[in-house]
Amino acid sequence: MRWIGILLLGACTTSGGEPKPDLNGPYSCGRLTCGTGEICTTYSAGSQCGVDPSRGIGPYDLISASCEPLPAKCNGVPSCGCVTNIGICFGEHDREVSFGCI
Numbered sequence: 194m195r196w197i198g199i200l201l202l203g204a205c206t207t208s209g210g211e212p213k214p215d216l217n218g219p220y221s222c223g224r225l226t227c228g229t230g231e232i233c234t235t236y237s238a239g240s241q242c243g244v245d246p247s248r249g250i251g252p253y254d255l256i257s258a259s260c261e262p263l264p265a266k267c268n269g270v271p272s273c274g275c276v277t278n279i280g281i282c283f284g285e286h287d288r289e290v291s292f293g294c295i
Contacts, residue, residue, distance in 0.1 A: 213269040214287035223258025227288070231260040232271045234278055237293035253295075 219226045222233030239253035267275035271290050273282035278292040285291070 214271070216263065216269075216288060220288060222260050222289070223255060225258055225260050227260035230262060232263045232276070233289040234259050234261055234276065235289060235291045235293075236278065236280065237283070237291065238280075238295075241295070256293075 216230050216232070218228035218231065220233075221227075223235065225233075227233050235258045236256050237254060238256050239251045241253050244250055244252050261276075263269065263271060264275055271288065272285045273290060276282075276285075276290040278290070280292045280294040283291040283293055
């Protein structure tokens with residue numbers, strides 16, 4: 194009986210790496226639709242205070258989104274360390290890496 198518990202525990206542990214997200218398409222990325230094997234990269238910019246459209250200072254918002262093939266160096270897991278874009282990387286999600294400036 195003790196062996197069953199050990200086998201179940203061993204089967205439920207991970208190998209220590211990040212779980213790979215499901216990159217099957219299609220799925221939405223802003224106004225676009227990404228296909229299988231692609232990730233959504235987004236770029237946000239604007240201001241959180243002092244918003245003044247007449248001076249070109251807009252509210253903080255999504256500026257662009259694009260569908261891109263996941264780079265091979267990511268080993269199947271999108272992250273700030275393996276996906277590059279302009280600005281600061283704000284974080285990664287299952288199928289999305291977000292960039293922007295503040």
